[in-house]
Amino acid sequence: MDQALISELKRQGVITIGLETLYNWGRSNSIWPLGFGLACCAIEMIAASMARFDLARFGAEVFRPSPRQADLMIVAGTVTKKMAPQVVRLYNQMPEPKYVIAMGACAISGGPFKQGYNVLKGVDRFLPVDVHIPGCPPRPEALIHALMTLQRIISGQKLTGPDRPRHLRTDAPAEYPVPTHGAHDLEPARNSSLWRPLKITREA
């Protein structure tokens, strides 16, 4: 349909909408997060869902206790090596389409605790992260901003073609291998198919 016809129909009181737009609109406005608090950031996540910041205005207030009903995993806090297998397992149990927000410095990179022996240096060693929120902890507004960023990402997705999102592709895995606890560290310590750190080059 061309733009002129759409505006003409709209003038006549008929709203037309593409399937892609409708699908993305539906997905982006009902992101149900998993009620999953790890550490300090979880308190700011709860604060974001409370009266002052009111996450419900974005259709994301339904914190599901079970991963089977959730679309979004907000990794809110430090992921320790003892907890990492459970985090991956929870992600694997979520149905597609699923998204991950790494909230706070600890979830992105280990943050202030990254030099600890039991702290995973970033949840993106095991999971694909869609949006990162720096801050320690980020304000509730920052979480809302990240949610809006995610909504923008979702509404811009194409349903067909090579750029289609992960959950519509057959080559992208829906589940990731769960690490196990070894004698000194996690085994494996990182998911090498996922974690490709940037080679740092500085002008010498």
Add this chain to the structure above:
Amino acid sequence: MVDFAQPENAFKPGLPGAAEPACRVVPKYSDQGEREGDWLEISMGPQHPSTHGVFRMDLVLEGETVIRLKPVFGYLHRNHEKIAEQTTYLSSMPYTDRLDYFCSMTNNWAYALAVEKLAGLQVPERAEYIRIITAELTRLQNHACLMGFLMQDLGAMGTPLMYAFREREKILDLFEALSGARMMCNYMRFGGCRIDLPPGWLEQTRRLVADFPRFLDEFEALLTGNEIVMARLQGVGALSRELAINAGISGPMLRASGVNYDIRKVDQYGIYNRFEFRVPLGAHGDCYDRFMLRLLEMRESLRILEPALKDIPSGPIIDARAKLRNFKPRPGEAYGRIEAPKGELGFYLVSDGSANPYRYRVRPPSLINLTILEDLCLGQKVADVVIILGSVDIVLGEVDR
């Protein structure tokens, strides 16, 4: 003299010094019931909506009755102590915020107190007042939120927690104006505080303190007379006085069991001896007592805040001898403890004369208060485990550190 080293003397009733086993309810089973197939083993957590974070309990149930409970820790073990041994004394201050992330001000104070003891620093009067004001505000917001979470565990989804967070946001606004951050204040320094109060802060705080009783009245009207709350909390998870002392329980939980031990009164750290306040005590030690005791403590906190906000003197806020950089205390050790909202929060520091502490130990009240979790839960229904855990008031950042 009884030789306690002999294992047969351990844990026996009647012996002086042996732990009191009276609370340990021994469940009775029929011959068939002892078969393993009739028991249900549940791993509650680490991702569970009621465990207040990443805490895990391995439960063994017979029907709905708990017959064994083993807490499993470490899912938030962030190596705070190890990191602190590798950085300077000052650098550990922002990390203490993240211990009990509800109460960064009291954590700061406990650490500052330990370092001040170690280095022999004096705190100016104005800083002492600021410390008391911030600590009592912290206690208010911690207890309010705790009650909200406890009600959430009872099944009151949202409403009391929403009210509690409404009040908490007001206190966090004050903290943000004072220190720059809502939760992680990083406000206190060795020998005082970081910056002086911003203009108008005291007036705002006075207004908040004047308004706070209205919220408490509302909360009491909403909850304390509620039949469901009473039915679910009364008589559940009773903790005896002897076991509470023996297990090192501290804070509101200890006082709910009837032990008059408040470190603000006992140690009189800071300038708490200048304020008049009462120490509420419980009679039964059950969940309802713990719940009510925190409500009463909030009223007492307000009684401390009112005169503190009135009498706060002007003057310097930090000891002139305090150094920010190149701070190297003499070799030695010190243990500083305060009455944090969760209980006795202590910092044990060993200095070897270098810029980093040789040993940095946090005495976490939340962890030690969980020692008796199994004793409280044995013989109770599985639904009550959630409430008992809620009434203990733990924060995982402090349990696992």
Add this chain to the structure above:
Amino acid sequence: MPGFGIIKGLKETARNFFGSYHDPGRFVTIQYPEEKREHHENYRSFPFLVYDGDPVKGLRCVSCKICEKECPPQCIYIVPEQDGSGKLLKFPRIFDIDVSVCMGCQICVEVCPFDSIKMDQEFEVSTADRFGGLILNRSKLAKSNEYYHQIRPAEATAVDAQLAAERERQQAKAAAAKSPAPAAAATREKKP
């Protein structure tokens, strides 16, 4: 009477519910993206570098590396500029802050002797790009003194006054060092 407590509680919730329509004390929700709360002046998020005048040459930072050393999570990276002969200059060639590690503790600001690093109030920095978006380099960190005045008026004024006093003192010192020399020159001129 059983049930009375519940009724009393429900009365309280009803009061809160209806109050949320007319009592200004209960209008608590902030309509975030449209309406933003005024931050207090003290609010802090991440560090930035202050410059006067030119965004590159005007940086106050002398690359003394004190903040790098004191930063608790070690998220600052500084390389000083070198001149042709390899002598270190008092200017940072590389100044990176990894905000994905930064915990906003403000210790870098406290220890900086030159008032060159300050705390920003920008918190809407969430990004999908982990490696590109979260390492702030010198050009991203540099912000003008006017911006500093805008976010923290009282503190920035105090800092300016202090820096001006410092400059004056140094000028006076330089003048004191210089003044005997012209006098000597003058006497020399008189002699012949």
Add this chain to the structure above:
Amino acid sequence: METLPQLKTRLAAAFPKARLEIVPNGSPGNPDSLWVDAASGLKVAGFLKNDAALQLDFLSNVTGLDWLDKTVTEKVRVKREFKGQEIEVDEILEKIVPGYLEVVYHFYSTPLRHGPLVLRMRTENRTDRTHLPSLVPLYRSAEFQEREIYDLYGVIFDGHPDLRRLLMWEGFADHPMRKDYCEPDDYEYEPTPHGALLEKARRHYPREAAHG
């Protein structure tokens, strides 16, 4: 509360076999501590708890400490044969003082409201003889704290009812709070390395970090 030397005399009278020593605290204004040997540790703790004048019924804090082996140099005068003559020369002797693990207890009294009394116990060495008596039969509060010390330092508490790792997972081999613990290497992405971190990161990107 009575002073530590007074208490020591009383304890020595009650337990003649016990080795007691007062460890001075270099920091002024902070209490000295009492070192007791491992064999009589439990008895001494029982005395502290039940004595009418002390009534230290509240074991607040249990801390583990790791003291590494130290090399002490000592100058001694020895006789040596030199060109058929016996002369005295100074010789520097290097002696290795074996390290040990230490556990520090802080006791308070709830009825008498005094404290802290600081008690310490030391293991024989850091490797194979790391046994100490558990105070759990007397104080339940030691239960988790001793488990934590067992986990992070490797002190084995004899008589503990349930000595398992507390914080790290089952199957973890090391004791991470020890001073000579080597953490696993996961420093492949360190955009801002310096100091000790630079050394660790250098292995992963030697060229980039070399100039920093």
